[in-house]
Amino acid sequence: MAAPLPVAPDSADPNFADLIAARPGLSMHAQDGLVMEEVPLSRIAREVGTPTWVYSAGTLRRRYRALKAALDGAGLNASVHYATKANDNQAVLRVLAAEGAGADIVSVGELRATMAAGIAASRTVFSGVGKKAEEIRFALGQGIFQINAESVEEIAMISAIAAEMGVLAPVALRVNPDVDAKTHAKITTGKAENKFGIAFEDAAPLYARMAALPGIRPIGIATHIGSQITEGVAAFHAAYARLAEMIRGFRASGLPVERVDCGGGLGIPYRDEVAPPPEALAGAIKATLGGLGLPVMLEPGRWIAGPAGVLLASIVLQKQGSNRRFLVADAAMNDLIRPAMYEAWHGIVPLDPVRFADDAMPADIVGPVCESGDTFARGRAMPLMAPGDFIAFLDAGAYGAVMSSTYNARPLAAEVLVDGNRFAVVRPRQMPEDLLAHQRLPDWLAP
Known part of the structure; x- marks a missing residue:
């Protein structure tokens, strides 16, 4: 094998040992290699194959409890509604349901999933900008806890459906506070140009109109300013302060407010970011909304589930290019699309303890999909790898x-x-024949 050409790695990257030390659910053992809780990941890779997603129930429980403890410790009357879109596997949902989590959903498919896992609709918030009439009807029929309305048109639709059904729809108005969360442009949701929510200046008259409509019980205000927020809690503080100002105005006008939905967005350290702890978020909520005497709601997804999972992959081959070394994995952008979509950084570590300790040299880690964007990392420090060696993508x-x-x-x-x-195994690997099983040929093309 030709020696790799010297391309300097990014010296700012944390090394393997630092990555594992910062993730309590993982540990490196001299004989078993990388272990999740008490299970060697190489055992899963050998028995189940790769690529395979692996989730830690212990990490899910630990992080849910840490967030709830931070909210309780701040003296807040707070409920946690897990953002199902982050990971909707039934086993993950069941673990969180057993902890007492509610759910935040954005489709009837997610509502059916959470109900199947034991989270009642009466503990579920229905968010999203494009709810269909049949989805609203189904949610109301199941006794949904809250619908977050995001437009004048949606409010009119909810009113008509609820009145027809003879029920009162519990509706919160999602307000766009025009606050820059300083996260990736594709996952910011609280600026004026984003598609989400009602403009701040339009919220008060619309809330008053909503209160007068048949079939609607206005219950409060909701917001969500973005995902993966790591630059402190200043953006949360600014958004919640605007909500508090609005709620005081509503009360002065005699409008009812039962609770405040603070959304989610608390980030996690994928690389070596200093992400704010849940205690900081709880402090921001208490400082801005605590004096209103209202229950508050949080909708975390990534913060709970992100660090609880890894993606296992095998090295297909190590390819030496003209000026770069490539490690080609059997996982691809169709499995983990975040690096291709968001330029996201994931820690990538070998499972084998010898590879873990070997000298590392720069390599581009890529998948087999026929797209140049099928690249997980460039110039990442990795040891020499052989076909069949296992790696793990962290925080997946x-x-x-x-x-x-x-x-x-x-x-x-x-x-x-x-x-x-x-x-x-909580979802079996899809088989190649499954890809064809639900396709149909029209009569004129049938053999």
Whole structure:
């Protein structure tokens, strides 16, 4: 094998040991290699195959409890509604349901998933800008806890459907506070140019109109300013302060407000970011909304599920290009699309303890999909790898499997749950024949 040409790695990247030390659910053992809770990940890779998503039940529980403890410690009357879009696997939902989590959903499919996992509709918030009439009707029929309305048109639709059904729809008005969360442009949601919510200046008259409509019970204000917010809690503080100002105005006008939906967005450290702890977010809520005497709601997704998952992959081959070394994995952008879509950084570590300790040299880590964008990392420090060696993409528990596709006719990866010293396949690997099973030929093309 030709020696790799010397391309300097990004010296700012944390090394393997630092990455694992910062993730309590993972540890490196001298014999077993990378271990999640008490299960060697190489065992899962060998028995289940790759690529495979693996989730830690212990990490899900620990992070949910840490967030709830921070809210309770701040003296807030707060409920946590897990953002199902981050990871909708039934096993993940069941673990969180057992912890007492409610749900935040953006489709009837997610509502059906959360109900199947044991989270009642009466503990579920229905968000999203494009709810269909049949989705609203189904949610109301199931006794949905709250619908977050995002437009004048949607409010009119909810009113008509609820009146027809003879029920009162519990509706919160999602307000766009025009606050820059300083996150990636594709996941910011609280600026004036974003598609989400009602403009701040339009909210008060619309809330008053909503209160007069048949079939609607106005219950409060909701907001969500973006995802993966790591630059402190100043943006949260600014958004919640604007909500508090609005709520005081509503009360002065005699309008009812039962609760405040603070959304989600608290970020996690994928690389070596200093992400704010949940105690800082709880402090921002208390400082701005605590004096109103209202229950508050949080809708975390990534913060709970992201660090709880990894994506296991195998090295197909190591290719030496003219001026770069490539590690070609059997996972691809159709499995984990975040690097291609958001330029996202994920820690990538070998499972083998010898590879983990070997000298590392720059490599581009890529997948087999026929797109140049199928690249997970460039110039990443990695040891020499052989075909069949296993690697893990860290912090892949959120916006991983749920964003997967079958592009290039690649079947969906398996999903596994680890709980202590046990593991189980919680979604079997899709088989190649499954890709054709639901296709139909019209009569004139049939053989």
